[in-house]
Amino acid sequence: xxxxxxxxxxxxxxxxxxxxxxxxxxxxxxxxxxxxxxxxxxxxxxxxxxxxxxxxxxxxxxxxxxxxxxxxxxxxxxxxxxxxxxxxxxxxxxxxxxxxxxxxxxxxxxxxxxxxxxxxxxxxxxxxxxxxxxxxxxxxxxxxxxxxxxxxxxxxxxxxxxxxxxxxxxxxxxxxxxxxxxxxxxxxxxxxxxxxxxxxxxxxxxxxxxxxxxxxxxxxxxxxxxxxxxxxxxxxxxxxxxxxxxxxxxxxx
Amino acid sequence: xxxxxxxxxxxxxxxxxxxxxxxxxxxxxxxxxxxxxxxxxxxxxxxxxxxxxxxxxxxxxxxxxxxxxxxxxxxxxxxxxxxxxxxxxxxxxxxxxxxxxxxxxxxxxxxxxxxxxxxxxxxxxxxxxxxxxxxxxxxxxxxxxxxxxxxxxxxxxxxxxxxxxxxxxxxxxxxxxxxxxxxxxxxxxxxxxxxxxxxxxxxxxxxxxxxxxxxxxxxxxxxxxxxxxxxxxxxxxxxxxxxxxxxxxxxxxxxxxxxxxxxxxxxxxxxxxxxxxxxxxxxxxxxxxxxxxxxxxxxxxxxxxxxxxxxxxx
Numbered sequence: 001x002x003x004x005x006x007x008x009x010x011x012x013x014x015x016x017x018x019x020x021x022x023x024x025x026x027x028x029x030x031x032x033x034x035x036x037x038x039x040x041x042x043x044x045x046x047x048x049x050x051x052x053x054x055x056x057x058x059x060x061x062x063x064x065x066x067x068x069x070x071x072x073x074x075x076x077x078x079x080x081x082x083x084x085x086x087x088x089x090x091x092x093x094x095x096x097x098x099x100x101x102x103x104x105x106x107x108x109x110x111x112x113x114x115x116x117x118x119x120x121x122x123x124x125x126x127x128x129x130x131x132x133x134x135x136x137x138x139x140x141x142x143x144x145x146x147x148x149x150x151x152x153x154x155x156x157x158x159x160x161x162x163x164x165x166x167x168x169x170x171x172x173x174x175x176x177x178x179x180x181x182x183x184x185x186x187x188x189x190x191x192x193x194x195x196x197x198x199x200x201x202x203x204x205x206x207x208x209x210x211x212x213x214x215x216x217x218x219x220x221x222x223x224x225x226x227x228x229x230x231x232x233x234x235x236x237x238x239x240x241x242x243x244x245x246x247x248x249x250x251x252x253x
Numbered sequence: 254x255x256x257x258x259x260x261x262x263x264x265x266x267x268x269x270x271x272x273x274x275x276x277x278x279x280x281x282x283x284x285x286x287x288x289x290x291x292x293x294x295x296x297x298x299x300x301x302x303x304x305x306x307x308x309x310x311x312x313x314x315x316x317x318x319x320x321x322x323x324x325x326x327x328x329x330x331x332x333x334x335x336x337x338x339x340x341x342x343x344x345x346x347x348x349x350x351x352x353x354x355x356x357x358x359x360x361x362x363x364x365x366x367x368x369x370x371x372x373x374x375x376x377x378x379x380x381x382x383x384x385x386x387x388x389x390x391x392x393x394x395x396x397x398x399x400x401x402x403x404x405x406x407x408x409x410x411x412x413x414x415x416x417x418x419x420x421x422x423x424x425x426x427x428x429x430x431x432x433x434x435x436x437x438x439x440x441x442x443x444x445x446x447x448x449x450x451x452x453x454x455x456x457x458x459x460x461x462x463x464x465x466x467x468x469x470x471x472x473x474x475x476x477x478x479x480x481x482x483x484x485x486x487x488x489x490x491x492x493x494x495x496x497x498x499x500x501x502x503x504x505x506x507x508x509x510x511x512x513x514x515x516x517x518x519x520x521x522x523x524x525x526x527x528x529x530x531x532x533x534x535x536x537x538x539x540x541x542x543x544x545x546x547x548x549x550x551x552x553x554x555x556x557x558x559x560x561x562x563x564x565x566x567x
Contacts, residue, residue: 050456074462081456087320087381088452088507098450102462106446106510132506152461 001026002047002156002190007056009042009214016042017214019056026061026155026190028206029175029182031222033195035235038211040194041082041160047192048079048158060156074102078152080145080159092136092144093129096120099151115151122177123147124170138165146174157181159193163200171197175204182206199249202226210234226250256505260518267525271298274529276537292425300428301420301528301542302521304487305497307434307479309520310441312494313509314472315366317452319373321384322502325494326366326476329388332489333395334365335481336415340402343411355430355485362484363477365395370473418483418490419541420528431486437475438517445509448472452507490543492550493520499557523550 002024009017017039024030024047032040045051046058049065058065060076068076078099090098096119100112108116120126123143128136133144142165149157157178163171182191195201201208201222208225210218217234218225228239231250238253272294273279279286279294312325326332338361342354349357372387403412414422441448447468450458459465483490497519505512524542527549531540 045456048460050459070459070464071462074460077460079456079460081460087322087454088317088449089502090449090506090508094506094508098446098453098461101446101450149460 001059001061002192003057003059004043004047005057005059007043007046007053007058009039009046009051010054011042015214017046017053017211020211020216021056022209022216022219024190024192024209025207027182027184027188029178029191029193029204030207030209031193031195031201031205032209032211033198033201033225033234034211034217039214040211043209043211044079044158044160044192044194045081048077049073050079050081071102071105074152074154076154077156077158078149078154080149080162082160082164089132089134091129092125092131092133093120095133095144096125096129096147096151099148102152115153119147119151122150139167139170142166143170143174154189156190156192159191161194161196163195163197171200175200179204198226198231202249203247223248228253256515260515260522264518264522264525267522267529268298268302271301271525271529274532274536293423296425296428297420297423297528298525300423300431300487301525303431303434304418304483304490305493305520305522305524306438306517307431307483307520308490308493308524309497309516310438310513311476311479312520313498313513313516314441314448314476315494316498317448317507317509318469318472319370319384320378320452320454321373321381322499323381323385323495324373324388325492325498326480327489327491327494328385328392329369330365330392330395331362331369331477331480332415332484332491333392333399334368335359335362335477335484336399336412336489337361337365337395337402338481339411339415339485340399340406340408343408344402344406351430351485355481358485359478359481362481363474365391366473366477366480370469415484415488417541418488418543418546419531419539420487421539421541423487428486430482433482434479437479441472441475442513444468444471445513449507449509488541488543490524490546492546492554493524496550496553496557497523500553503557 004020004022007017007020032043034040046053049068052066097116100108100115104112120129123146125143125147128140133141146162162174166174178191181189205222208222210225212234218230228241231239239250240253242249272290275294277284277289315324315326316322335358338358339354342349342357369388369391372391373384376383376387403409447463450461450463451468455465498516501512501516501519505515527545528542531542531545534540
């Protein structure tokens with residue numbers, strides 16, 4: 001459980017988030033939605049311990065995330081940020097391998113190599129593993145970074161717009177994989193994603209947190225939040241729904 | 254693997270050449286050959302190797318710490334800051350022992366490098382060429398202060414020695430501090446993964462559990478110590494930390510756990526080659542290694558900037 005208690009954030013004098021209280025469940029996918037500039041990425045950074053709240057507390061599995069030792073935090077929470085403008089020349093294999101760094105600190109064991117091989121296979125990167133990341137396409141790069149976060153094997157996986165650069169096949173595959181790994185079981189992980197594709201949230205998310213202007217706008221099971229009424233008020237535009245064999249989708253009317 | 258063989262063989266060849274050439278011939282002069290090598294040729298060769306390796310490693314650390322491969326300590330004010338420290342201690346306590354002067358120079362270099370880092374975090378990253386320019390300006394301002402103080406205090410002679418890296422004055426007993434670089438290189442090798450992670454940027458490095466600030470501080474301390482050692486013993490050698498890491502990165506990528514030895518080897522070989530060339534160009538007179546390197550290094554760097562990127566593999 002990630003408990004967000006009365007969290008606010010100001011960066012360089014401007015207020016980004018105001019008094020947010022929400023709980024992100026350990027089971028299932030939680031989608032963070034909201035208009036541009038609502039503070040979704042900032043909230044994700046706070047949950048990952050990459051930013052420090054100006055007020056309030058974020059507790060991950062009971063522990064204040066800002067007080068965790070760096071390595072402990074990296075073994076509990078993996079986070080993929082949007083800033084992947086990688087300047088350094090690493091191969092895909094090396095990059096994904098660094099996902100294991102919090103576990104081995106530079107001395108990879110057989111188990112680490114296995115997880116990396118699994119990650120490369122899972123994200124269809126095996127043929128690219130010798131390529132430099134900077135020579136990849138946007139979608140391939142996104143997969144490589146997601147594979148790195150996955151290889152961290154943490155109870156929590158936080159992804160900021162993981163679908164942005166993916167083609168429909170890889171987007172669906174990623175969401176299906178995240179969904180499968182977030183359900184109950186010994187390997188279950190809590191997954192939190194920032195998405196703009198509301199239908200990815202409608203099809204795959206279990207829980208939705210909506211932000212607007214730095215404030216909590218709605219918080220609840222996906223089916224209760226992703227309604228024309230709530231979405232209409234959230235985005236200032238009318239929404240309709242359509243029932244498909246895969247489930248109920250929403251569209252801006 | 255073949256790269257290593259060629260590199261090792263080339264370096265051995267350079268060492269043999271460096272030991273055999275100089276103002277006095279090893280074979281025809283009246284001097285005792287063994288004595289000449291022990292007192293002058295070996296120290297000179299070792300000094301060039303150590304300084305070159307150290308400066309190339311320092312370059313890599315700074316480039317990863319600011320995520321910009323067009324900067325290096327020698328062109329962003331670190332040597333000038335070390336000189337400022339040296340001038341200060343020379344004025345305040347002229348009789349201070351060498352290691353005290355060395356420590357003051359290293360502390361001043363650290364402060365100068367820290368200042369550059371503070372500038373680096375404040376300027377926009379959209380244009381990668383902006384940071385090297387800021388570095389040059391930073392170095393220029395510090396250099397002007399250094400020159401002004403040296404002029405006022407009548408210490409311009411010292412300044413000339415610090416500013417122009419060359420190895421003709423290196424003899425037994427006057428370069429041994431440089432062996433400190435070997436220890437610092439070993440420390441960097443132990444930190445190789447952490448420094449590679451710095452290159453991923455603060456967020457990514459911290460997400461992987463790195464204590465980002467502590468690692469940057471440690472890395473820059475090593476950079477400052479290397480720079481101060483080199484400035485004090487042989488004088489500043491700009492471009493080494495820029496050219497060598499870029500050439501290595503272009504062909505072998507940036508995973509430092511694999512590449513750090515190659516960077517050190519490349520720096521050592523490049524500076525020794527510059528020194529040998531400087532000894533041969535106007536034999537028996539000498540051209541400073543820093544001058545040779547600045548000309549050759551600038552040329553190589555221009556080539557690096559314009560040559561089409563080659564598909565590298567680690």
